[in-house]
Amino acid sequence: MKPAAFDYIVADSIDAAAATLAQAGGAAKIIAGGQSLVPMLNFRLLRPGILVDINHIAGLSGVKDGNGSIVVGALTRHFQLETSAIIARHLPGLSHAMTHVAHLAIRNRGTIGGSLAHADPAAELPMMALLLDAELHIVSAKGSRTVAARDFFLDALTVDLAEDEIITEIVLPKLPAGTTWGFEEVARRSGDFALAAVATTLTLSDGVVDQVRIAMAGVGPAPRRVGEAESLLVGRRLDDKAASEAAAAVREDASPETDLHASAEYRRHLVGVLAERALAAAWRRATEDA
Numbered sequence: 001m002k003p004a005a006f007d008y009i010v011a012d013s014i015d016a017a018a019a020t021l022a023q024a025g026g027a028a029k030i031i032a033g034g035q036s037l038v039p040m041l042n043f044r045l046l047r048p049g050i051l052v053d054i055n056h057i058a059g060l061s062g063v064k065d066g067n068g069s070i071v072v073g074a075l076t077r078h079f080q081l082e083t084s085a086i087i088a089r090h091l092p093g094l095s096h097a098m099t100h101v102a103h104l105a106i107r108n109r110g111t112i113g114g115s116l117a118h119a120d121p122a123a124e125l126p127m128m129a130l131l132l133d134a135e136l137h138i139v140s141a142k143g144s145r146t147v148a149a150r151d152f153f154l155d156a157l158t159v160d161l162a163e164d165e166i167i168t169e170i171v172l173p174k175l176p177a178g179t180t181w182g183f184e185e186v187a188r189r190s191g192d193f194a195l196a197a198v199a200t201t202l203t204l205s206d207g208v209v210d211q212v213r214i215a216m217a218g219v220g221p222a223p224r225r226v227g228e229a230e231s232l233l234v235g236r237r238l239d240d241k242a243a244s245e246a247a248a249a250v251r252e253d254a255s256p257e258t259d260l261h262a263s264a265e266y267r268r269h270l271v272g273v274l275a276e277r278a279l280a281a282a283w284r285r286a287t288e289d290a
């Protein structure tokens with residue numbers, strides 16, 4: 001199918017884009033990489049009267065090493081994040097996660113802001129934003145605000161973002177020195193959305209877990225941090241017993257549904273296996289590098 005007719009406006013600044021969105025009163029949609037929006041337009045799942053193209057706004061793209069954090073412009077392409085030397089140095093788990101996002105051609109166009117705003121339940125970036133305690137900077141004609149990733153993802157394809165708001169940048173706090181990572185995903189084919197995915201970070205102190213984070217995607221309407229699994233690991237060595245207890249908590253916390261790709265039971269089992277593997281990988285990196 002073809003999209004319903006729309007007006008097309010190229011914004012040359014954040015203020016201009018925000019003004020257009022405000023005037024449109026809900027009839028306008030931002031287009032960034034177009035990788036999720038255009039299919040929805042073509043299927044006529046969305047019929048915005050106006051598309052506001054933000055691709056030509058200067059300064060909305062790029063990865064910067066800030067004080068204690070990394071700042072990623074919302075228009076940064078997936079491939080830029082994947083290949084960023086700053087991300088590789090400070091958040092190597094994120095560099096790796098990006099290789100699982102769709103195919104290279106899509107990663108070449110798709111943007112960080114678009115992925116977070118779209119919030120597919122199985123998308124890697126929302127899960128990584130949650131894992132990494134990201135903050136999103138959001139601008140509208142009324143002003144600006146900052147929202148933590150943990151408050152942003154509300155439900156499937158539903159986020160804390162009004163129709164007239166623009167994500168401008170994502171701030172990723174740096175992790176404590178020596179923090180390692182694990183990332184595990186199963187998709188039916190390379191480049192497909194995950195059937196389930198798990199990402200972890202791990203910081204040790206005196207050979208036991210000091211801080212651990214576990215996030216999952218594809219097994220519920222929105223990505224989740226698994227607080228119970230995180231707490232039960234603190235102060236312990238991450239041996240098989242500890243990893244298996246954490247995996248049980250992950251399975252318990254998942255709320256997968258059956259769809260044409262996999263049953264809920266399979267997804268629940270899978271996410272536990274992936275959690276054990278991701279934790280084991282983070283432990284291996286921590287203890288082999290020590």
Ligand SMILES: Cc1cc2nc3c(=O)[nH]c(=O)nc-3n(C[C@H](O)[C@H](O)[C@H](O)COP(=O)(O)OP(=O)(O)OC[C@H]3O[C@@H](n4cnc5c(N)ncnc54)[C@H](O)[C@@H]3O)c2cc1C
Pocket residue numbers: 029030031032033034035036037038039074075100101102103106109110111112113114115116117118120122123124125161165166167168191192193194
């Ligand atoms: C075949 C295929 C496979 C895919 N596989 C995966 C996968 O495995 N994992 C994965 O994570 N993704 C996958 N994707 C989605 C892809 O990552 C998209 O690029 C991404 O979800 C959307 O980014 P975009 O820049 O293209 O956004 P667009 O499509 O331009 O926009 C998406 C939504 O975000 C809004 N938006 C965009 N930018 C902003 C902003 N700065 N502020 C506020 N709202 C904004 C738009 O209005 C729209 O509602 C796949 C896509 C395709 C077509």
